[in-house]
Amino acid sequence: MSEATDDAPDVVVVGGGIAGASAAAHLAASGLSVALLEKQAEYTDIVRGEWIAPWGLQEAQRLGVDECFGFGGGWEIREWTQWDETVAPGDAETVDMTRFVPGVGGPMAFPHHTVCELMAEQAADAGATVVMGAQRAAVTGGEQPTVTYRLDGVEHELRPRLVIGATGRSCTVGRQVGVSMTNSVHHWGGGLRVAGLDDWPMDVQAMGTEGERMFMVFPQGDGMARLYINFPTENRPRYQGDGGVDRFIADFELSSLPDGGASVYSAATPIGPLKLWPSVAMFPEQSIVTDGVVLVGDEAGNADTVLGTGLSCSLRDTRMVCDVLTGGDDWSPAAFEPYLIERKFRMERLHFGADIVAKLYCEFGPEAMARRRRARELMEENFAASVTGLLNMVAPENVPDFGFSEFFAERLFRERV
Amino acid sequence: MKKDSLLTDTATVNGIEIAYVDRGTGDPVVLLHGFPDSHYLWRHQIDPLVEAGFRVIAPDLRGFGESGKPQEVEAYDMRVVVNDVVALTQHLGISRAHVVGHDWGAAIAWMYAFLMPRRVDHLAVFSVGHPGVFSTPSIEQRKASWYMLFYQFPGVSEQLLRRNGWRLFKEIMGNEGDYQRYPRELARPGALTSALNWYRANRSPEAELRVESNFPPVLAPTLGVWSDGDKALLEEGMTGSAKFVRGSWRYEKVTGASHWIPLDQPEVTTELLLGFLGTETSAAAPARRRRMYGRSA
Ligand SMILES: Cc1cc2nc3c(=O)[nH]c(=O)nc-3n(C[C@H](O)[C@H](O)[C@H](O)COP(=O)(O)OP(=O)(O)OC[C@H]3O[C@@H](n4cnc5c(N)ncnc54)[C@H](O)[C@@H]3O)c2cc1C
Numbered sequence: 001m002s003e004a005t006d007d008a009p010d011v012v013v014v015g016g017g018i019a020g021a022s023a024a025a026h027l028a029a030s031g032l033s034v035a036l037l038e039k040q041a042e043y044t045d046i047v048r049g050e051w052i053a054p055w056g057l058q059e060a061q062r063l064g065v066d067e068c069f070g071f072g073g074g075w076e077i078r079e080w081t082q083w084d085e086t087v088a089p090g091d092a093e094t095v096d097m098t099r100f101v102p103g104v105g106g107p108m109a110f111p112h113h114t115v116c117e118l119m120a121e122q123a124a125d126a127g128a129t130v131v132m133g134a135q136r137a138a139v140t141g142g143e144q145p146t147v148t149y150r151l152d153g154v155e156h157e158l159r160p161r162l163v164i165g166a167t168g169r170s171c172t173v174g175r176q177v178g179v180s181m182t183n184s185v186h187h188w189g190g191g192l193r194v195a196g197l198d199d200w201p202m203d204v205q206a207m208g209t210e211g212e213r214m215f216m217v218f219p220q221g222d223g224m225a226r227l228y229i230n231f232p233t234e235n236r237p238r239y240q241g242d243g244g245v246d247r248f249i250a251d252f253e254l255s256s257l258p259d260g261g262a263s264v265y266s267a268a269t270p271i272g273p274l275k276l277w278p279s280v281a282m283f284p285e286q287s288i289v290t291d292g293v294v295l296v297g298d299e300a301g302n303a304d305t306v307l308g309t310g311l312s313c314s315l316r317d318t319r320m321v322c323d324v325l326t327g328g329d330d331w332s333p334a335a336f337e338p339y340l341i342e343r344k345f346r347m348e349r350l351h352f353g354a355d356i357v358a359k360l361y362c363e364f365g366p367e368a369m370a371r372r373r374r375a376r377e378l379m380e381e382n383f384a385a386s387v388t389g390l391l392n393m394v395a396p397e398n399v400p401d402f403g404f405s406e407f408f409a410e411r412l413f414r415e416r417v
Numbered sequence: 418m419k420k421d422s423l424l425t426d427t428a429t430v431n432g433i434e435i436a437y438v439d440r441g442t443g444d445p446v447v448l449l450h451g452f453p454d455s456h457y458l459w460r461h462q463i464d465p466l467v468e469a470g471f472r473v474i475a476p477d478l479r480g481f482g483e484s485g486k487p488q489e490v491e492a493y494d495m496r497v498v499v500n501d502v503v504a505l506t507q508h509l510g511i512s513r514a515h516v517v518g519h520d521w522g523a524a525i526a527w528m529y530a531f532l533m534p535r536r537v538d539h540l541a542v543f544s545v546g547h548p549g550v551f552s553t554p555s556i557e558q559r560k561a562s563w564y565m566l567f568y569q570f571p572g573v574s575e576q577l578l579r580r581n582g583w584r585l586f587k588e589i590m591g592n593e594g595d596y597q598r599y600p601r602e603l604a605r606p607g608a609l610t611s612a613l614n615w616y617r618a619n620r621s622p623e624a625e626l627r628v629e630s631n632f633p634p635v636l637a638p639t640l641g642v643w644s645d646g647d648k649a650l651l652e653e654g655m656t657g658s659a660k661f662v663r664g665s666w667r668y669e670k671v672t673g674a675s676h677w678i679p680l681d682q683p684e685v686t687t688e689l690l691l692g693f694l695g696t697e698t699s700a701a702a703p704a705r706r707r708r709m710y711g712r713s714a
Binding site for chain 2: 067069074076221
């Protein structure tokens with residue numbers, strides 16, 4: 001390996017979200033020279049995932065970045081009470097989420113931007129060069145890749161051995177090296193961080209459907225929570241413009257919740273922006289590994305956000321790629337074969353699961369409700385029917401195979417036997 | 418982490434490396450933090466005290482911040498820590514100082530004051546009363562400070578406190594003090610164990626049972642401060658301290674502050690210190706005044 005210099009680090013990571021920042025932290029701790037380029041001048045709430053599955057936390061542990069979640073304001077959620085319009089609030093069943101992944105506990109809700117910031121800080125402490133406010137990053141691949149960017153109006157050029165593209169769903173690096181995406185959008189969603197939920201049980205999350213809303217309450221401790229609503233695409237104007245935030249909060253007046261949701265809608269005060277986004281699944285049309293460039297996180301394609309596995313996936317990507325980079329001197333595209341194989345398998349399962357979950361919880365109206373009611377009854381009769389829900393908790397390869405058969409999906413929806 | 422530091426020096430004293438703030442010239446004031454803080458607890462008071470003409474000494478007590486972190490429980494015996502403060506002030510050429518403490522730092526300050534009366538000019542103690550009061554807690558007080566008893570199980574408690582993103586620690590701390598900073602500080606190598614060792618060394622069940630009644634009196638003019646938002650300590654712990662003070666005794670109750678008075682009511686804290694230190698010179702005339710500070714009572 002040639003001696004790394006400031007202009008020629010081993011690795012340049014473009015994008016400092018969960019994927020990029022965790023990669024930079026891990027690689028720097030492993031003794032590689034790393035530059036991390038992040039577009040934002042400082043981390044702010046750009047409304048990304050704030051609920052991480054237990055299997056994602058396990059990946060974070062393996063990467064050595066798990067404490068960033070705890071320090072950044074993460075809060076373990078222990079229970080999921082399955083409030084939904086198909087059941088009276090008092091009858092909703094509660095799932096103990098702490099026992100799925102040994103040594104991890106329940107999922108965690110956390111303020112996304114502070115965790116990214118801590119990971120970037122950890123990378124810097126381990127010796128990485130962290131560039132905040134890097135504009136117009138441009139990557140050319142090949143055996144000798146280059147990355148240019150502007151900082152405070154000054155142009156810089158880096159010549160690393162390898163570039164990790166982690167710019168998220170904007171897919172900036174991917175497009176620059178010729179990777180395009182096909183998209184499919186099932187519905188839209190909105191997210192808002194709030195405080196003041198003093199009467200909401202901080203151990204308990206909600207995730208259910210009522211009317212034209214799939215609602216989620218993910219407590220972050222101290223009366224704070226991340227609220228999400230998934231809704232039909234045509235309802236977008238409801239949460240836009242003047243009063244959008246108020247209408248968003250008011251939409252937590254839900255007869256599915258105890259007290260009709262008063263502990264949310266009458267108590268919540270926003271502590272961040274409300275952002276709306278298409279709940280999009282993205283499929284890369286070319287290989288996400290090319291000469292000198294590897295894509296990770298959303299940039300490499302992702303399943304519908306309704307599944308809540310994007311963060312876990314990003315960390316898994318990071319770990320698979322880091323294993324190659326720290327495991328030997330061969331950084332050729334062929335060396336990343338294990339990553340490609342694992343990711344293909346993983347994403348097939350996640351897309352399959354996300355389709356089921358979106359169909360079950362993010363389609364609205366009488367027909368969809370009847371379908372959901374039937375499916376929930378089936379799940380109550382036979383626990384095996386909730387196998388898809390396991391994708392939230394354990395890694396895709398640990399979910400039993402039968403959950404990914406068309407036969408299972410048909411049985412679940414009882415649309416064809 | 419560096420940005421949360423105002424430290425100016427380090428010195429090896431009493432066999433341990435102590436990091437500290439030493440700023441200003443004039444009558445020395447020693448500021449002693451508690452659990453799980455560092456000198457940084459006093460960040461709002463240091464500048465005003467320096468500007469008012471004091472020399473401010475604010476160490477990271479052993480086990481905390483940038484100071485040494487021995488891992489044995491015995492290293493945190495109160496007497497050992499008091500000797501750190503004695504050795505540090507000697508190292509700095511200070512023979513007599515105002516001593517100010519919060520939480521464990523208050524306990525240290527009390528002990529310093531009754532063991533070494535000549536080294537203490539004025540004494541100001543926040544939240545924690547005289548150990549003579551504390552050693553006979555009422556049932557109510559025991560309940561209020563249940564979290565102290567939690568630390569009694571060596572070995573498991575670190576693991577339990579850290580587990581699942583420091584969930585239990587966060588439950589205990591709530592959103593008080595520098596709650597967002599504490600887990601990061603305590604995650605540094607050895608830091609959690611040494612912080613907990615303060616409790617293990619000094620409030621083991623045996624120590625609670627031991628009746629230590631013969632405390633020498635505190636001769637310095639003493640200001641005791643307690644806050645009505647303190648969830649762990651009772652007002653009677655502070656008010657009951659009066660009988661151990663031979664110097665003048667002044668009690669102040671601060672409203673609108675949690676246990677972390679210097680952080681929650683920084684101006685009130687500064688004002689109390691400026692109004693008290695170096696004002697009452699005699700240890701003879703006890704003035705038992707009672708005043709309310711802070712937001713509406
Ligand atoms: C509203 C919403 C809710 C979600 N909810 C969940 C959930 O509950 N659980 C879950 O697991 N997942 C969830 N997801 C998905 C999850 O947020 C993503 O999968 C995850 O954030 C992807 O991480 P990333 O690092 O790949 O991309 P991002 O998080 O998008 O980070 C990309 C980073 O790169 C930076 N960047 C972008 N372009 C450039 C450039 N040209 N140069 C330099 N830097 C650049 C950005 O500023 C950003 O910091 C949600 C997503 C959304 C949008």
